[in-house]
Amino acid sequence: MLNRALGRTPHYIVAGGLAVLFLFPLLWNTWASVSPQPGTAQQSGYGLGNYRTLLDYDAGLWRYLLNSTAVSALTVAVTLGVSLLGGYAFARFDFPGRNALFLLTLAILMVPYATLLIPLYVLLDRIHLQNSLVGLSLVLAVFQLPFATFMMRISFEAVPRELEESALVDGCGTAGALRRVLLPAVRPGLITVGLFAFLAAWNDFIAPLILISDSEKAPLPLAVANLRQQSMGAVDYGATEAGVVVLAVPCLLVFLLLQRHYVRGFMSGALKG
């Protein structure tokens, strides 16, 4: 027993050392956001001065949090809605153009996001959705569609057909069968898709940078990056560090809560990929 434990020790030293390296930036940033630093609102002692700076910065932290929450919620809702219906269609129905549409949806993956943002900027302008959180959410949702549709299609295919057929025999329409019988069965897939969409929308930087021109409408990552860039000469590291904490905490919490789903969904995707 002792021998085996000793045999493992080098393994734990390497694994533990790496764990410290991976955790250090996160822990340091959290600590730095409440520590005294010259040139910040937290000049002496520990406290929330940097967070107060953030509260009053430009349009205010609450505004940016609200923007980020709205964009994420809308992106998740649209992604879930479209991929739920699309996944059902691709898994269970036969219609002309089915395979072409599925492949075309997957092809979104082949086209780099950044190269489509220039035409999307022009296009959104024409349909009066430029500089709007709705337009931004729609764009973010489109780039979630390949993974989401793929995921929902395999989720529906994993449900036995008999389950749905018995519902149809009992007089449900396909919509009723979807809502009453299939929805609970594909919930793990929906959670995975929702989680991916949330993390992507909450964290995205380049799409709001290009599509949002009004600082009132900036989501949080853009606002915090602006906070750093706009301060001429004197840089407020403390407020930036506080901003990183506000940005990261929801992601870390959501990930830790839904970790099992994330890893499972991720693995089923990677297996087929």
Add this chain to the structure above:
Amino acid sequence: MQVKAPGRATHASPARPEHPVRPRPTTPLWRSRTAQGLAYAAPTAVFVAVFFLLPLLLVGQMSLSDWPLLAGDRGGNAPENYTDVTDSPLFWPAIRFTLLYTVLVTVVLLGLALLLALLVQESRPAAGFFRTVYFLPGAVGLASASLLFWGLYSPTTGPLSRILESLGLVDDPVSFLGSPTSALLSTVFLVVWKFAGFYMLILLVGLQRIPHEVYEAARTDGASRGQIFRSITLPLLRPSLALSLLLCVTGSLLAFDQFFILTKGGPDNSTVTIVQLIYREAFQRLDLGTAAALSIIVLGALLLLNVLQFRGLRRADES
């Protein structure tokens, strides 16, 4: 299904010989399975058409036209945008830099990810804990991680410079982002920290697909750990490695957030990537046409690369 449900038809005319009841003709068109399938797929179709196909066509048209950001003449000017792109003094340096960055990140990132996956693959105590810790930076966004490292690297308030100073390794505060080489390496370090856990997960999936019997057979034959790794683990891991390679190369070629936030392309434009160049053409030089032409070039190059890599991936899958 309809065969079982309506008993009415047979009740009304019991004399009629029993046909198998065909549901199709009696169902209104909008209720047929084909129509319903189309209806469920319609939102996807609309999205793909409006936000994917239309912009694709538009970027092609824009790349062939004069297209100032603000109002102005938008006539055709082919191939001026394309020659503008290749004449730009930043074009070739940006390509060289992006390729250099991609090679560096890919080698370091996949090497470390493989090490992490091997460290946490077996069901040792605390393997799950280490997996979570290694993945945690992956849950933080790239822009947030870049802002975090920007503070970490600060010569005045960042801890890294102070740690090096207190260890006596340097005398003056270190400017991690101050020289072209250290700016590049500092960015690579950030990206490796952020993504290593993600690629570790992909490689773990691959490791778990290798049957235990293969290892046991090798051990019975007296193979050493090094031999097992070289002749069993690595070859059987090839599909996962190929997938990681595909994602990592594509992602790195499109690098933007980390350089935009950490280095702003500096010092002296030494860290300008291709996507940053697109951004600069469009929103600093206010020329959407040239930005579109550059987008088309990037799109074509990546499409080609993806096709080549997919072929490699498939071959790796077959072997």
